Amino acid sequence: VSEKKEFDITGMTCAACATRIEKGLNKLDGVNKATVNLALESATVEYNPSLIDTQDITKRVEKLGYGAISKE
Ligand code: 9UX
Known part of the structure; x- marks a missing residue:
């Protein structure tokens, strides 16, 4: 089973921020x-x-230092 959701992300100022969040989320158990x-x-x-x-x-x-708001 896989659900797909979009989030608004706040606080990113450079490309490495995006990579950090991506890596952090992909490490989460349950994230495909x-x-x-x-x-x-x-x-x-x-x-x-x-x-x-x-x-x-x-x-x-948030633990990584950014903001996230689920769209929807
Ligand atoms: Mo870029 Mo983001 O130097 O935390 S990685 S600002």
Whole structure:
């Protein structure tokens, strides 16, 4: 099972920020694929909803020092 959600990401100032978030999210158990778009200030995350939810994803991003808001 894979759910796909978009998030608004705040606080990114360079390309390495996007990479950091991408790596951090992809390390999360339950994340199948995470991509971060610096220019659009957004993230697309495919995850297994039986393992994690949007709040877990948001919290991970915050732990890395950025902001995340689930669109929808
Ligand atoms: Mo770029 Mo982001 O030097 O935390 S990695 S600002």
